[in-house]
Amino acid sequence: MTARLLKLLAGTACSALILTPALAQEAAPPVKAPQYVRQAPAGAPNIVLVLLDDVGFGTTSTFGGPVDTPALNALARQGLIYNRFHTTAMCSPTRASLLTGRNAHRAGVGAVLADSRPGYSGFHTKDSAMIAEVLRENGYSTAAFGKWHTTAAWETSPAGPFDRWPTGEGFEKFYGFEGGETDQFEPSLFDGTTPVRRPAGKDYHLTDDLVTQSINWFRGQRAINPKKPFFLYMAPGAIHAPLQVRQQWIDQYRGKFDQGWDKLREETFARQKRLGIIPPNTQLTPRPEGMPAWDSLSPDEKRFASRLMETYAGFMAHTDAEMGRLVQSLKDAGEFDNTLFIYVVGDNGASAEGGLGGSLNYLGALQGMPETLESKLAHMDTIGGPKASAHINAAWAWAAGTPFQWTKAVASHLGGTRNGLVISWPRKISQPGGLRSQFGHVNDVVPTILEATGIPAPAEVDGVKQVPMDGKSLLYTFDNANAPERHRTQYFEIFGHRAIYHDGWMASAFHTRLPWGAALGAGAKPFEQDRWELYDLNSDFSQAHDLAASQPAKLKELQALFTREAAANQVLPLKGQQFGDAGLPSLQTGAKSRTYYEGAVGVPEAALPRLVGRSWGVEAKLGAGKQAHGVVATLGSTDAGWALYLDAKRYPVFTYRLYNIATLTLKGRKPLPVGQNAVRMNFDYDGKGMAKGARLGLIVNGAEVASGRVPASPPIFYSITGSFDVGVDTGSPAGDYPKDAPVGNPASGMTIDSVTVEQR
Numbered sequence: 001m002t003a004r005l006l007k008l009l010a011g012t013a014c015s016a017l018i019l020t021p022a023l024a025q026e027a028a029p030p031v032k033a034p035q036y037v038r039q040a041p042a043g044a045p046n047i048v049l050v051l052l053d054d055v056g057f058g059t060t061s062t063f064g065g066p067v068d069t070p071a072l073n074a075l076a077r078q079g080l081i082y083n084r085f086h087t088t089a090m091c092s093p094t095r096a097s098l099l100t101g102r103n104a105h106r107a108g109v110g111a112v113l114a115d116s117r118p119g120y121s122g123f124h125t126k127d128s129a130m131i132a133e134v135l136r137e138n139g140y141s142t143a144a145f146g147k148w149h150t151t152a153a154w155e156t157s158p159a160g161p162f163d164r165w166p167t168g169e170g171f172e173k174f175y176g177f178e179g180g181e182t183d184q185f186e187p188s189l190f191d192g193t194t195p196v197r198r199p200a201g202k203d204y205h206l207t208d209d210l211v212t213q214s215i216n217w218f219r220g221q222r223a224i225n226p227k228k229p230f231f232l233y234m235a236p237g238a239i240h241a242p243l244q245v246r247q248q249w250i251d252q253y254r255g256k257f258d259q260g261w262d263k264l265r266e267e268t269f270a271r272q273k274r275l276g277i278i279p280p281n282t283q284l285t286p287r288p289e290g291m292p293a294w295d296s297l298s299p300d301e302k303r304f305a306s307r308l309m310e311t312y313a314g315f316m317a318h319t320d321a322e323m324g325r326l327v328q329s330l331k332d333a334g335e336f337d338n339t340l341f342i343y344v345v346g347d348n349g350a351s352a353e354g355g356l357g358g359s360l361n362y363l364g365a366l367q368g369m370p371e372t373l374e375s376k377l378a379h380m381d382t383i384g385g386p387k388a389s390a391h392i393n394a395a396w397a398w399a400a401g402t403p404f405q406w407t408k409a410v411a412s413h414l415g416g417t418r419n420g421l422v423i424s425w426p427r428k429i430s431q432p433g434g435l436r437s438q439f440g441h442v443n444d445v446v447p448t449i450l451e452a453t454g455i456p457a458p459a460e461v462d463g464v465k466q467v468p469m470d471g472k473s474l475l476y477t478f479d480n481a482n483a484p485e486r487h488r489t490q491y492f493e494i495f496g497h498r499a500i501y502h503d504g505w506m507a508s509a510f511h512t513r514l515p516w517g518a519a520l521g522a523g524a525k526p527f528e529q530d531r532w533e534l535y536d537l538n539s540d541f542s543q544a545h546d547l548a549a550s551q552p553a554k555l556k557e558l559q560a561l562f563t564r565e566a567a568a569n570q571v572l573p574l575k576g577q578q579f580g581d582a583g584l585p586s587l588q589t590g591a592k593s594r595t596y597y598e599g600a601v602g603v604p605e606a607a608l609p610r611l612v613g614r615s616w617g618v619e620a621k622l623g624a625g626k627q628a629h630g631v632v633a634t635l636g637s638t639d640a641g642w643a644l645y646l647d648a649k650r651y652p653v654f655t656y657r658l659y660n661i662a663t664l665t666l667k668g669r670k671p672l673p674v675g676q677n678a679v680r681m682n683f684d685y686d687g688k689g690m691a692k693g694a695r696l697g698l699i700v701n702g703a704e705v706a707s708g709r710v711p712a713s714p715p716i717f718y719s720i721t722g723s724f725d726v727g728v729d730t731g732s733p734a735g736d737y738p739k740d741a742p743v744g745n746p747a748s749g750m751t752i753d754s755v756t757v758e759q760r
Contacts, residue, residue, distance in 0.1 A: 040139030040229050041454040045425065046218075046339040047135070047231040048330070049445065050323060051098060053091065053147060053240035054408060055419070056350030056400030058265075059316060063345070063420045064272030065400065066256065066264060067316040071324025072422060075343060077433050079424030080478065083277055085440040086501075087348050089409055089416035089494045091180060092122065094347040094442055095150050095235070099169075100128040101446030101457075101469040103491070105570045109150055111494070112180065116583025119570030123152045124164050129461035131446045133170025135231045138455045141221045143173035145210045146235035149180050154585040157607040158600070162193045171233070175213045179604075182206065182237055183637060183721050183732035184244035185386040186743075188602065195602030195723075195730050197744050205246060207236045211322045215329045222333060229453075234326065238319040239312060241351065241362055242389035242639075242721070249314035250384050257309040260294025260302065261399040262287065268402040276435060278403060283544040285405045290514065291395050292356060301357065304376050308358045308392045311384040312400075337426040340452050342445060345420035350400035352407040352515040354391030362391035363639050364659030367716050369691065371660050379660065386732065389639045389721070394516035403542040409515040411494035412508040414543050416515075425452070429478050436477045438485035439501065443471030451475045470569075491565040496527065496576035500562035504538035507558035513577050527574050532559060593758035596633075596726050598751070603724040605635060605717055608757055611683075612714050613690055615760040619680040620644060623751040624672050630747035631737075632679065633755040634729045637722030640714055643735030644681060645745065646672060654681045654698050655735045658710055665736055666698040666706035677701055682760065690715040726755050 060069040062076050063083070087094040092112045093104030104110045105119030107128040114122035124130075132142040144166045151164045156178050166174035175191050182188050184206045189196050198204055214232055221230050257264060265284065272278045287293065297305065323343070330336040355365045360376050360383065382388040392400075397407040398415065406415035421440065426432070450457055451473040458466060472486040492499040496511030509530040534548040534555045548555050566572050587607040594609055609616070620632045628650050634643035642656045650671035656664045672679070680699040686692040691712050698706040722731040727747040729735065737745040 038137065038139040043338075044229050044453045045427070046229045046335055047140075047449055047453070048326070048339055048341045049231070049233045050341075050343045051095070051233075051235045052319065052344065052346050053235070053237060054348065054351040055239055055316065055346030056397060056402075056407070056415070057346075057404060057418050057420055058268045058272065058402030059350065059400045060320070060345060060420065062422065064268050064275050064277050064402070066268060067313045067320075069317070069320040071320045071327060072343065072345070074324070075327060075341065075424050076422045078426060079341070079422055079429055079432055080434050080436050081277070082421035082423070082436045082440055082474075084437050085344075085419055085421035086417045086490065087344070087346065087419050087442050089348045089411035089492065089497070091240075091347045092149050093494065095148075096124060098344070098442040098445050099130040099132070099150070099233075101131065101443050101471045102128040102467060103443060103470045103569045105493070106467060106470065108570075110571065113577060114153065114584060115575065117570070117573070117575070121152065121584060124150055124169070126462070126464045127467045129458070129464070129466060130169045131449055132166075132231060132233070133461055134450070134455065134458060135453070136170045136172065137461070138453070139228065141228055141230040142171045143214070143217050143230070144171040144176065144233040144235070145214045146176040147180075147237050148174070148176060148178050148235075151178060153604070153606055154587055156604050157587060158193075158195070158602055159607075160193070165193055167192050173217055176210065176235070177237070179720050181240050181242065181721055183242060183386070184237060186732035187237075188721065188723055188731035190602065197728070197730055200743050203246070205318075207238050207319055207322045210234065210236055211326050214326060218335070219329075219333065222335070234323075236319060236322070239315045241354065241391040243308070243311045243315050243384060243391060244386065245311065245315040245318045245384055247384065249318040250311050251314075252317060253310040253313040255306075256313065257306045258302070261393070261395040262294045264399045265402045268399070272403065279541050281539070282403055282541040284403050285542050285544050287395070288398065288406060291398060294395070300373060300377055304373070304380055305358050305393050305396070307380055307383050308354070308390055309396045311390060312392045312396065314384065339425065340449065341424040342448070343422040343424075344442065344445070345422070348408040348419070349404075349410075349416045350397035350407055351391070352394035352397040352409070354393055354397070355516050356394050358393035358396075359389075359391045361389045361639055361659040363389060363719065364661060364714075367714060369659060369661060369712065369715070375660050387638060397515075405543055407515045409494055409513070410497050410510065411492040412497040412499045412510045416494070416497070417492055423474070428452070431479070434481055436481060438474075438477050438483065439487050439490070440474055441471060441487055441490050443469070444474050444487060445471065447471045447473040448475055489561070489565065491562055491569065491571065493566065493571050493574075496574055498562065498566075498574070500558050500565060501537075502558060502561055504536065505554065505558060506535045506537055506543065507555055507562065508533045508535065508543070511576055534558070593756060595754050595756045596724075597754055598727045598747070601723070601725040601728060601730050605719070605724065608635070608724055609759050611757070611759075612716060613685070613692075615683055615685040615694070616758065617680060617682045617760050618644060618755065618757050619678060620755045621676070621678050621753040623676050623753065624650065624674055625749040626650075626674055627748070628672065628750035630741075630750070631725065631727060631729050631735065631745050632747065632752060633724070633726050634734045635722070635724045636718035636734045637732040638734065639721060639732075640718040641722055641734035643729065643733070644679065645735050645737065646750065648738045652679050652698065652700055652705070653735070654696070656696060656710060657734055658712060658714070661712060662710050664696060664708045664710050666696060666708055668698065668700055668705040672700065685713070724757075727752050
């Protein structure tokens with residue numbers, strides 16, 4: 001403090017001090033004001049990124065397929081079609097690569113069935129920040145709607161941590177589901193990190209809800225701050241199993257697939273050539289060994305299979321209409337012209353996980369618990385509705401991937417990795433309606449967004465040094481259909497199936513796991529015994545001609561390149577399919593008994609004591625009033641699971657669902673007494689081993705009131721669409737609740753003091 005100021009202060013007792021400009025400058029040097037508002041680059045576009053699920057290359061009419069997709073067609077006319085765009089062949093790895101711009105293994109999410117290898121853990125590493133975080137830090141509003149499926153399994157419970165949930169990865173808004181799939185009529189939803197029930201209404205469908213939520217979100221953002229661009233990530237569960245859509249969409253395709261999958265492939269192939277989606281010299285690849293010819297099916301098998309494909313097509317048509325509603329809302333708001341709209345038509349090829357015979361409830365068959373044809377025919381009218389978790393035959397998935405070999409999960413061949421891409425940006429694409437054939441990959445999307453927005457890839461995010469991007473921006477293709485491709489090298493690997501692309505050549509090695517095989521395992525064939533194939537994709541668009549025998553030197557060169565790329569991206573060591581790796585964290589470790597309280601909802605099955613392959617029990621302590629009814633505790637869903645509840649007349653009920661194999665309902669002989677009660681169910685397992693049957697007993701206040709048997713039980717899990725809830729059922733119903741019960745059949749007229757789930 002200067003002497004002049006001290007003298008002035010001394011003569012000023014409790015009076016306001018007025019400084020001259022010169023004195024003020026001497027007393028308080030100017031300080032640069034902090035930046036309170038993040039500013040996006042001037043003119044930066046909005047970004048809308050759509051990712052569909054399990055859609056084969058030859059599914060939509062845009063790419064020559066049998067499903068009419070007028071909204072996607074219109075978007076393609078306003079933008080560009082890419083016919084050599086690739087995914088990873090599986091959902092979680094594709095999503096990790098899509099949102100980070102890195103290879104999936106490098107980001108830690110190289111598999112769905114995780115294990116302790118760094119590239120396969122499912123644990124997204126922060127050195128590959130997601131695009132939402134980068135855009136948010138540069139002045140964008142960010143939101144994600146729909147399927148996430150990139151959070152490590154041990155972090156998906158309400159106990160968190162939540163830094164790898166969408167709201168911890170840069171998305172300011174999340175409304176959707178965490179796992180690989182959910183019921184379309186009764187989804188397991190989160191708003192941020194809070195489990196929520198779906199909006200009430202008899203005509204509810206998840207895709208409708210997601211689109212409505214997204215429209216409301218961006219409209220709200222623009223109303224509050226019109227100058228702030230937004231990033232909207234839309235990832236519906238469609239058209240992943242369960243195939244569920246309202247009946248009117250299915251009815252549009254009645255009889256459209258009675259010709260079968262072999263003929264459908266020929267029809268799609270011809271349309272693709274007429275449209276110019278594939279080169280005129282492309283050849284149609286043959287049906288994989290082990291997949292039946294359509295003509296080998298019985299009339300009943302054909303009837304069931306046709307119904308499945310009609311539902312698949314209706315589900316896709318409905319999805320197209322809803323994505324069209326999103327596009328129209330952007331146009332109505334005047335936002336479309338300066339929106340970079342990136343539409344990835346599938347996160348992998350169509351799924352063969354419905355098995356060779358197709359499924360009414362595919363999760364049972366996927367665990368080695370197949371359905372009988374008689375059972376499937378008896379319940380055929382439930383396909384597409386809330387009481388079925390239907391999935392198409394593996395051969396329909398193959399046909400949906402015309403003209404390529406194989407399907408989802410086979411990363412060695414294009415049927416698993418080649419997906420359609422449409423990009424629209426009216427303000428920047430000067431010649432819309434064109435076709436682009438440069439090689440592209442999902443890791444190219446983030447670099448494309450960054451170049452379009454003028455935002456450089458950050459060297460650090462939140463103090464964490466970032467690994468380099470693996471993708472290349474696709475903006476160079478916008479104005480030049482013949483521009484030399486910039487993404488020259490790309491490896492692929494899922495379940496040990498692997499491939500390497502370099503400058504138009506692809507080397508491919510199919511390992512052991514058939515894409516319609518059970519999840520229990522796929523053999524232990526040594527990797528060195530795999531046969532490598534070689535394809536010149538410059539002249540062989542469909543991967544039809546194996547040149548390995550005639551060009552061994554080229555094959556050896558590409559094999560060596562795969563090894564280098566695999567080593568650099570945490571792909572090695574190869575192990576094929578893994579399940580239950582002990583090297584990963586688990587909320588089940590050491591858990592023999594857990595007690596939960598009312599309000600515990602959205603708890604994943606993997607956070608409970610392990611209940612499969614053993615005896616177990618559940619006991620609830622509750623206070624019942626005269627009008628008590630509703631859910632006490634539940635696990636799983638309509639697929640498989642159980643529910644303990646009080647019916648409308650206060651009777652205690654326990655329902656156990658085992659896919660389409662068995663449903664057992666135990667009911668007390670009289671209403672539960674008013675006051676404090678202990679209600680218990682014991683599951684007494686039939687000895688050692690997997691998938692055994694059990695005796696079930698319902699016990700009220702120490703006395704058994706009902707009992708019964710089930711012939712089997714799940715070998716691995718009950719459901720991936722539901723969760724464990726106390727006091728409500730947040731997903732598709734595991735219990736036979738009264739028809740007039742509200743959504744989730746919430747507990748009413750009772751207090752649930754505790755629910756204990758324990759191994760016995």
